Amino acid sequence: MKLFNAEQTREADNYTIEHEPIFSTDLMERAASAATEKVLQLYPENKLFMIFAGPGNNGGDGLVVARLLAEKGFKVNLQIVKFTENFSKDFKINLERLSEQGKVNIHILKKEENFPIIYNDQIVIDAIFGSGLTRKLSGFPEEVVKLINSSGADIIAIDAPSGLFGEENPSEERTVIKADHTLTFQYPSLSFLFPDNEDFVGTFHIIDIGIHPDYIKKADADYYFIEEDDVIIRKRKKFSHKGNYGHALIVAGSYGKAGASVLTVKAAHRTGAGLITAHVPKANYEIMHISSPETMLKIDKNEFYLSESVDLNFFNAVAVGPGIGFDDMTKELLINLIENYNNPVVFDADAITILSENKNLLEKVPEGSIFTPHPKEFERLVGKTESNYQRMQKQVEFAKKYNVILILKGAYTSVATPGGKVFFNSVGNPGMATGGSGDVLTGIIVSLLAQNYSPENAAVTGVYIHGLSGDIAAKNLGQNALTASDIIRYLPDALKTLE
DSSP states (O other), X not given: OEEOOHHHHHHHHHHHHHHTTOOHHHHHHHHHHHHHHHHHHHOTTOOEEEEEEOSSHHHHHHHHHHHHHHHTTOEEEEEEEOSOSOOOHHHHHHHHHHXXXXXXXXXXXXXXXXXXXXXXXXXXEEESSOTTOOSOOOHHHHHHHHHHXXXXXXXXXXXXXXXXXXXXXXXXXXXXXXXXXXXXXXXXOGGGGSGGGHHHHOEEEEEOOOOOHHHHHHSOOSEEEEOGGGOOOOOOOTTOOGGGGOEEEEEOOOTTOHHHHHHHXXXXXXXXXXXXXXXXXXGGHHHHHHHOTTOEEEEXXXXXXXXXXXXXXXXXXXXXXXXXXXXXXXXXXXXHHHHHOOXXXXXXXXXXXXXXXXXXXXXXXXXXXEEOOOHHHHHHHHOOOSSHXXXXXXXXXXXXXXXXEEEEOSTTOEEEOTTSOEEEEOOOOGGGOSTTHHHHHHHHHXXXXXXXXXXXXXXXXXXXXXXXXXXXXXXXXXXXXXXXXHHHHTHHXXXXXXX
């Protein structure tokens, strides 16, 4: 799914109006009808709604929702937030239709008047500004938003929470609707995907309003939302053998951190690599053989940490970093790997930290390599940023500069490519915020690389498989009890779903 900015969203509406063709009021009717159905799915038992509508087309959406709810027998109180005398054409048309219906209590809310009382058994619908806002709220509109936020009622935002910008938002404190649910038309705004805005957006729901497919197809986009249809798992051929599915080397573990190696190799096996060799220190030998008999081992001469380089000629893909620690000889091993392996490498965990302390090595990293940092590791790698939008920009700059794939883990895990594209993952849950979850992701991605998926495809497919498996695990076990091993446990279910 392409993610469009505010200007492209307007273009998409206009293109649909011209080429479907359809009147703008009819497109608004279609969008608001779909939004009304979602409102009633979310709150099927509620009978009281208070809608705040601004004077633009977002307010027009709110007017249509008010009329449709009233038609279905719900009690609706409409507050028209009049902070200007300029009302949009479609707003005026729908206000006239609403007045003719005569079933909605309409009130013109002005600055000098007393604000209405909002009871916490009402559902508040915010249709004041929507998307496209480019300045912070102030004055009368800001006071209205503060009133809504302090009401204690559940809040549904239409299109976008009023006060929230579509992309970059100011880092300083600001007033924005704090929605429980946001009903976004056709595609989410980029800002919905950033942690900064979680308290404003709540849970967002994508409402298909029938934007013309030709516009969606031809429009350029830098940002994408990964959905199930975007993820293709290759079918195995009848006469294939293990050699057809690649040989992955996983360089992981140190004394006390054998678990990182175990999780990574188990995830790699479950994702379908033909052969897997793990390079581990001597202390982890028995643990690895018992935990994963499918895995071949390259046992380091050192008891507690990795110190020996491995002949890399036998491997289709390499992952390095989970639990390796920071011993000087381990750092030398990493340098040797970077200088002597020409295929993409998956860098995770301690390997990323070592590289962040030796940034001159980044210039030598093989093209197409994949970095998988969590936010703190990312900060060490590229420096601090003031907002999540700026962090994403740094992510893209890093991917372009070093010609690598940079995965930033978290809710809506993002994948930045050397071409400047960013793919946001649509699956996953907070239960996956647990030790070892990143090791599982590394195993999944290196397995796909070994099977000759392109680096970009391995990264995008890998984060989706990882998130989907976590969702299946959470559905069966709950989020609080979820462990990294559970993500591996449900990888077969995730892969079967995608197959």
